[in-house]
Amino acid sequence: MKGLAILGATGSVGASTLDVVARHPDRFRVVALGAQRSIGRLRELVVRFEPDVVALADPGPAQELAADLARAGARTRVLAGADALTAIATLPEVDFVMAAIVGAAGLPSTLAAARAGKRVMLANKESLVMAGPLLMQAVHEGGATLIPIDSEHNAIFQCLPRAAGACAGVRRVVLTASGGPFRNRPRETLAAVTPEEACAHPVWSMGPKISVDSATLMNKGLEFIEACLLFGLRPDQVDVVLHPQSIVHSLVEYADGSLLAQLGAPDMRTPIACALAWPERIASGVEFLDLVKVARLEFGAPDLERFPCLALGQAAARAGGLVPAAVNAANEVAVEGFLAGRLNFTGIAKVIESVMTRGARGPIGSIDDVLRADREARALAREALP
Ligand code: NAD
Ligand code: MG
Numbered sequence: 001m002k003g004l005a006i007l008g009a010t011g012s013v014g015a016s017t018l019d020v021v022a023r024h025p026d027r028f029r030v031v032a033l034g035a036q037r038s039i040g041r042l043r044e045l046v047v048r049f050e051p052d053v054v055a056l057a058d059p060g061p062a063q064e065l066a067a068d069l070a071r072a073g074a075r076t077r078v079l080a081g082a083d084a085l086t087a088i089a090t091l092p093e094v095d096f097v098m099a100a101i102v103g104a105a106g107l108p109s110t111l112a113a114a115r116a117g118k119r120v121m122l123a124n125k126e127s128l129v130m131a132g133p134l135l136m137q138a139v140h141e142g143g144a145t146l147i148p149i150d151s152e153h154n155a156i157f158q159c160l161p162r163a164a165g166a167c168a169g170v171r172r173v174v175l176t177a178s179g180g181p182f183r184n185r186p187r188e189t190l191a192a193v194t195p196e197e198a199c200a201h202p203v204w205s206m207g208p209k210i211s212v213d214s215a216t217l218m219n220k221g222l223e224f225i226e227a228c229l230l231f232g233l234r235p236d237q238v239d240v241v242l243h244p245q246s247i248v249h250s251l252v253e254y255a256d257g258s259l260l261a262q263l264g265a266p267d268m269r270t271p272i273a274c275a276l277a278w279p280e281r282i283a284s285g286v287e288f289l290d291l292v293k294v295a296r297l298e299f300g301a302p303d304l305e306r307f308p309c310l311a312l313g314q315a316a317a318r319a320g321g322l323v324p325a326a327v328n329a330a331n332e333v334a335v336e337g338f339l340a341g342r343l344n345f346t347g348i349a350k351v352i353e354s355v356m357t358r359g360a361r362g363p364i365g366s367i368d369d370v371l372r373a374d375r376e377a378r379a380l381a382r383e384a385l386p
Contacts, residue, residue, distance in 0.1 A: 004021060004030050004032075005033075006018065006021075006030065006032070006034065008101040009035050009042070009100075010036075010038040010042060011035075011207050013149065013207075016267075016272055017100065017272050017276075018049065019269060019285060020273045023283060024276075024283075027277075028096075030050075030051045032053045034054070034055040034088055036057045036058055037056060037057070039064055046069060050074075052091075052093065053076060053078070053088055054076055054078050055078075055085050056084070057105070062081075063080070082105070085101070088109075089110075089112045090113065090118075095118065096118060097109075098121045098123065099113065099123060100123040102209050104130060104332060106124035107127040107130055107131060110124055111131070111134065111138050113144065114142050116142060118145075119144065120139065120144050121147050121276070122146055122148050125222050125223065128230065129222050129325070130328050131325065131364065132229035134366075134367055134370065135229075136230075147275040147278055148226075148230055149271050149272060153227060153231075154262075154271035155248075155250035156251075156262075160231065160252055169256070170255075172238065172253050173237065173238055173252050174239045175223055175250050176242075176248050176249060176251070177217065177240055177242050178201075178202065178203050178214070178242075178243065178246045179242045179244055179302070180201065180215040180216075180219075181201055181202055183202075185306075191345060191346045193215075195212070195338060198211065198215040198338070199215075201215075203245075209339075212338060212339065213309075216349065218309035221309050223313075224310070224317050240302055242298075242299065242300040243299050245294065245298065247289065248262070249262050249263070249266075250262065264289060265287050270284050270286050272284065308353070309331075312353060319361065321362050321364055322360040322363070322369060323356065325364075325370050325373040326356065326360050329373070330352045330377045330378075330384075331352050334347070334385075337351070337385045351381050354380070354381075354384045355380045359373065359376060360372070
């Protein structure tokens with residue numbers, strides 16, 4: 001029986017995780033749930049999964065939930081504040097941590113879970129993009145196991161050789177990209193797209209931030225950085241191809257010409273179940289692929305002119321050091337601005353580019369460097385908003 005902490009339990013990845021976990025009550029126990037503030041959803045989850053503890057970043061909603069649960073006689077404790085998320089990630093009863101908070105807010109708890117030697121199931125790509133070398137070091141020193149949940153990186157994880165040192169035969173990895181909702185939109189119409197259109201992903205159902213990232217292709221830019229860090233690859237060993245069906249989740253090419261791919265229905269429950277059971281396999285509830293029905297798999301080159309965010313992500317990967325942290329922070333501010341109607345869609349790349357040219361650079365010495373680069377980039381991005 002493995003004890004689980006699910007950080008970001010009320011989000012899209014959180015819901016998919018709980019769906020898989022609920023299918024295997026004999027294998028997993030939900031010890032802790034973490035979220036920002038959505039207490040309506042948390043109340044339901046407490047009744048259903050009876051966790052020992054719930055952590056909420058926002059103190060007001062936490063107090064309200066604690067009072068509710070006390071009235072109902074529930075035995076679940078409620079903790080409040082950003083530190084509470086870190087605390088539940090390191091509980092001794094917790095073996096596995098699902099890091100599914102969105103954005104930079106997920107960094108402290110993800111790092112803490114790694115230092116505490118947990119199995120870290122990493123959906124929160126922003127924490128890796130910001131502080132990749134520090135997070136990988138924490139995994140190593142803490143004796144943690146890091147399993148990527150991002151479907152592309154989970155696919156690569158599945159296609160890589162298992163034997164230590166065998167990576168020598170890997171020539172490159174290929175990340176697939178659906179192309180998002182605006183794959184076929186003419187460039188001149190992109191400035192006018194609305195947040196609703198940007199969040200309506202043709203294949204994946206996800207939270208609003210990553211949906212916008214998928215529409216700008218910044219998601220693929222972040223994933224490019226993520227791939228370099230996770231698998232120790234140089235940027236020239238990572239390629240991106242468009243694949244609108246999102247059936248091939250990514251590929252690994254070997255020196256002998258073999259190209260190994262992982263295929264499956266576009267449903268996050270597959271990588272989540274893979275990470276939960278690894279190295280075993282368990283049912284995830286995902287529909288099995290009918291290849292005859294799929295019939296056709298298409299691949300194409302991404303258009304970096306129409307989607308400059310991908311090129312910005314690739315440039316940040318090449319620059320390394322603090323640049324990815326600055327780009328990530330600028331993107332978070334720009335996406336918030338776009339969702340709030342303050343910035344148009346094509347403005348997102350412009351804000352990121354302006355921060356990239358003026359923001360922090362140089363190597364990452366410590367977590368303080370990362371947090372400073374993040375703060376500075378946010379300030380520069382806010383200045384750049386119209
Ligand atoms: P979401 O918006 O649906 O959910 C976000 C979760 O984070 C919520 O539970 C929210 O309460 C919590 N949260 C937000 N700010 C917080 C804070 N300050 N403190 C504590 N909790 C906070 O997002 P999502 O789509 O589930 O994505 C989560 C992460 O997984 C992101 O990093 C995303 O890039 C990554 N990811 C998601 C998908 C997907 O299919 N949704 C796929 C790959 C990777
Ligand atoms: Mg992905």
